[in-house]
Amino acid sequence: MTARAVAVIGAGTMGHGIAYVATLAGCSVALTDSRPEAIPPAIRRIGDLYTGGVKRGKLGEADVAAAAARLRADRDLGSAVREADVVIEAVVEDLGVKQRLFAELERAAPATALLATNTSSLSVGAIASAVRDPGRVVGLHFFNPVHAMKLVEVVTHERTEPGTLDRALAFVRQLGKEPIVVKDAPGFASSRLGLALGLEAMRMLEQGVASAEDIDKAMELGYNHPMGPLKLTDLVGLDVRLAIAEYLHQTLEEPQFEPPQILRDKVAKGELGKKAGKGFYRWSD
Numbered sequence: 001m002t003a004r005a006v007a008v009i010g011a012g013t014m015g016h017g018i019a020y021v022a023t024l025a026g027c028s029v030a031l032t033d034s035r036p037e038a039i040p041p042a043i044r045r046i047g048d049l050y051t052g053g054v055k056r057g058k059l060g061e062a063d064v065a066a067a068a069a070r071l072r073a074d075r076d077l078g079s080a081v082r083e084a085d086v087v088i089e090a091v092v093e094d095l096g097v098k099q100r101l102f103a104e105l106e107r108a109a110p111a112t113a114l115l116a117t118n119t120s121s122l123s124v125g126a127i128a129s130a131v132r133d134p135g136r137v138v139g140l141h142f143f144n145p146v147h148a149m150k151l152v153e154v155v156t157h158e159r160t161e162p163g164t165l166d167r168a169l170a171f172v173r174q175l176g177k178e179p180i181v182v183k184d185a186p187g188f189a190s191s192r193l194g195l196a197l198g199l200e201a202m203r204m205l206e207q208g209v210a211s212a213e214d215i216d217k218a219m220e221l222g223y224n225h226p227m228g229p230l231k232l233t234d235l236v237g238l239d240v241r242l243a244i245a246e247y248l249h250q251t252l253e254e255p256q257f258e259p260p261q262i263l264r265d266k267v268a269k270g271e272l273g274k275k276a277g278k279g280f281y282r283w284s285d
């Protein structure tokens with residue numbers, strides 16, 4: 001089944017990217033945010049993505065015009081989701097906020113709409129527990145930047161209906177992305193693997209095994225990773241990685257997820273990575 005109408009809740013880093021790819025996939029998209037001031041920059045960023053696509057010869061002017069015409073910003077959550085086939089939540093990573101939002105979405109969206117969360121670390125089952133029909137809830141974990149990253153983790157919790165999974169897979173493919181199916185386990189597949197590598201790289205740096213550059217090169221040149229784990233941590237944000245490590249350490253109770261001291265120290269000093277100008281590397285724009 002092809003999705004026609006999509007609502008994206010949260011117009012931040014992920015929400016604007018998801019809205020962008022959905023418009024290009026032929027969906028009419030309503031983008032909403034609880035902070036009205038978040039909308040204009042999101043629309044500008046989507047505009048920049050269209051322009052960039054045309055400049056690089058990836059998109060035609062007519063396709064972009066058609067896609068842009070399918071996008072609307074809606075300040076009101078109720079009217080944004082009223083006719084949606086698929087609702088994707090991309091709001092702040094806070095279980096209480098997401099649960100309250102899903103309870104509201106269940107009331108406001110059509111009963112047939114797929115309800116998806118883009119959470120990167122929370123339990124999809126816990127989010128789904130906020131609705132009466134949790135079988136329609138699934139995780140759709142997109143990657144940043146959404147327009148460039150091919151992978152979407154489709155996360156099923158214990159009560160996800162098989163039909164919901166099928167629709168989620170079809171939707172991901174409609175967006176031109178590649179889905180993988182992952183159970184609702186902490187860190188899913190990608191964060192758990194990525195973090196295990198990132199934290200080990202930090203411990204190696206801490207122990208003086210090699211420099212940050214050389215640890216990264218080990219993975220870039222030895223394993224063909226496009227980017228080493230420390231540089232990647234700088235891009236993601238050290239604070240973000242610390243929060244995920246703490247969560248995985250608590251939930252999986254595995255020692256490899258205990259945050260290394262170097263990570264805690266850098267976060268305490270405000271060395272949060274590229275966004276702060278300094279992390280494991282120095283950055284200037």
Ligand SMILES: NC(=O)c1ccc[n+]([C@@H]2O[C@H](COP(=O)([O-])OP(=O)(O)OC[C@H]3O[C@@H](n4cnc5c(N)ncnc54)[C@H](O)[C@@H]3O)[C@@H](O)[C@H]2O)c1
Nearest residue numbers: 010011012013014033034035038090091092093119120144
């Ligand atoms: N940034 C990433 O690299 C990344 C990658 C994958 C998944 N995620 C997940 O995607 C979600 C969004 O992350 P982000 O980086 O886009 O965050 P962000 O802070 O850039 O954007 C979140 C937006 O949600 C809005 N918002 C907050 N509460 C809301 C509510 N109740 N209703 C409507 N809007 C609300 C905020 O005003 C903000 O504009 C999080 O769950 C995050 O874990 C992030």
